[in-house]
Amino acid sequence: MSAQHGVKAWRSERLSALGSSIFSEVAAWKAEAARGGADIIDLGIGSPDQPPSETVRRALAEASLQIDNYAYPATKDGMPFKQAAAAWMKHRFGVTVDPASEMVTLLGSQDGLAHLAMSICDPGDAALLPNPGYPIYAGSLALAGVEAILMPLREENDYLPDLGAITEEQWDRAKFILINYPNNPVSAVADLAFFEKVLTKAKEHHVLVVHDLAYSEMGFDGNEPPSILELPGAAEQAVEFHSMSKSFNMAGCRIGFLAGNREAVGALRELKANIDYGAFYPIQQAAVAALQEAIAAPGKPKVGKLYERRRDLFLDALRSEGWDIKPPKATMFVWAQLPEMAWDMGAAWTSRTISQEMLKATGVVVVPGEAFGSEGEGYVRIALVEDESRLLEAAARIGRFIRGEVNS
Template sequence: MTYHSSKRKWRSEKLSQLGSSIFSEVAIWKGEAIQSGLDVINLGIGSPDQAPAFEIREALSAAVLRADSYSYPSSKGSFAFRKQAAAWMLKRFGVEVDAEEELVALMGSQDGLAHLALAICNPGDIAIVPDPGYPIYSGSLAIAGVKPWHLPLLAENEFLPDLDSIPENVWREAAFILLNFPGNPISTEVDLAFFVKLISLARKWDVLVVHDLAYSEMGFDGYRPLSILQVPEAIDTAVEFHSFSKSFNMAGCRIGFMTGNREAIGALRELKSNIDYGVFDPIQEAAIVALELAMEAGAEQGVAPLYERRRDAFVEALAQEGWMVPVPKATMFIWAPLPEGFSNHSGTGSSRDFARDLLLKTGVVVIPGDAFGAQGEGFVRIALVEEEVRLVEAAKRIGRYLRGEMIGPFFII
């Protein structure tokens, strides 16, 4: 058989705009480090290292074994799941939503984030997204042909977005503004007054507010993240994403939901009805149990205490090694400026140089900040997804690296 090479490139130009290239590079570096014999401590991808509560796994197991669990689920989610999600919103935030018209189940919040622009925008529309921001924020716009207007999150503003800096012509043309508090990669916190101002501006310019609240259950030091729907009548102007991945250690289950403005909910439901058949019913049943446990137990029994301990152990260990990093008030991430003097001993001193050199010489994986946008240069994101003893070990390796005591898999004695 004769094979002919095609001149056509079987690859969409949009793929180059999705922001996954750096993550692919990091995976290659990790492979090189393992091949060289290094013990890798992976603080890169924010994938929880803990299992869901036993009751959640038990519910999933029982549902999987039932013979009637294998028909097509509903793309909008079972009513039982949506009803429980609405009950949790009321218990957790004091927010009342209509489970029938104001809530849709998702295959993880990224499912909704990836498809929302396709559902509510037209090609050529503008959307306001944060920089730095989670890659799918901009990637979803590329898929939908929507133009991003990047709202910079700057250290001098404590990484809070300056809403007054958004030009009137951008407000006038924007279809939606997307923000997340606490966020990924930056765990900035806001008070209700900020949300009130945001909703007021959105109403003035008829812009939908999209709030990604994937880390709602990961606040520290007494801080409990707020829902934007706590602003009176915000539901007329906003939607909010919630995820089970981080809050309940159910990342592999792929389940979340979007709630809020019923028109936007309806648009996403309609799009998804043409794309998928929804979340596997047993996973929805397990998620119902997760929400029930959360409503019974309260914040002190959730995942936050674990990550707060890890944060404290790691930040303290890094400080002992001479690298002072900001102490986040929430999430599983540390957004750290590059150590002073890094450029003196490796490359140009970029975030990517630092992340690659650190990994190949110490086995510690971090994500370079430019993975999250132009404003991320000069920072790295560190995920607290290892046990405390491993985090302390990572800090010690980083310290030796910064002192020039570590070359490849070997220490200089």
């Protein structure tokens, strides 16, 4: 009830449907540990610890000094960023996108993910979502009054949804299906053959395919994550989110884009025109510099190389400490099944309890898998966002914790 005994509650009930509050809990655990004097190694939030290139930083600095860049961004020509993004899509994936009609600029891809359901669905509609999945996926549906039909992602199926397990009735009810490869949190990858299967089924039921490709430049072991828009005719049935945050170390800048189906892109553009005035223009110009730099230097190692080195170092160290984890194929995350614990705290270990107890005992922050959905129970997500020395220190502390040499 929004009001009890005649007293109005100034909090929407839909906020309760936004999903797990575990991120707030983890922040509180972290603050408590810090107050207790713990040396915190934060492997929780996936925020890059490296800056963008000097070229990008200079572009931002110079643009910020231009006095005419402080008007509403919507009053300026936003095409340079979209044109650069379209050129990068052509360079990176061989995909041709019309920047005027098949692309919309976002305040980070999360902005678009949060608002897409509101722009293409009506209350009572349904959408197919991965479980586990990035929290805003389910949160955006809750805000829009859209039902989530969950698709389990499990290790035995390489963390791909079992398309055959989705009933015809569910396909018919769904307005869109959301997929995310490379995946956050499970760090799995998918190929064009899988995307083709999704598109084929989606076309049969007139379902929009929404692909979140925020980690496109973070493949490991020679893997180059593809775009679903590479498939012939895909833009008629699909849209794809891209972000400058992780692949270009521009997380704080909040800029990305959606490309693909004109109707869906146009719907999101129309909604956003009523919500915000666009990305700060100097940030758009910095993003242009980043995209142009990537096009001009195709042989330059991508940011994924950094996280691949960290993955190898960290997992080798954890293995020597007694926790053997299957190596991820992409992203900046390790999706780790809970370790065998050498000590018993009197109750069954869950992803939440092990994360909390580990932080209290060691100062190492990880995120419980349950924060991403019910299929995440039994796992924790570890972000490789500290330098190598700190990752080695984290592994050593975790090893002492799981062996029972230190506990809370």
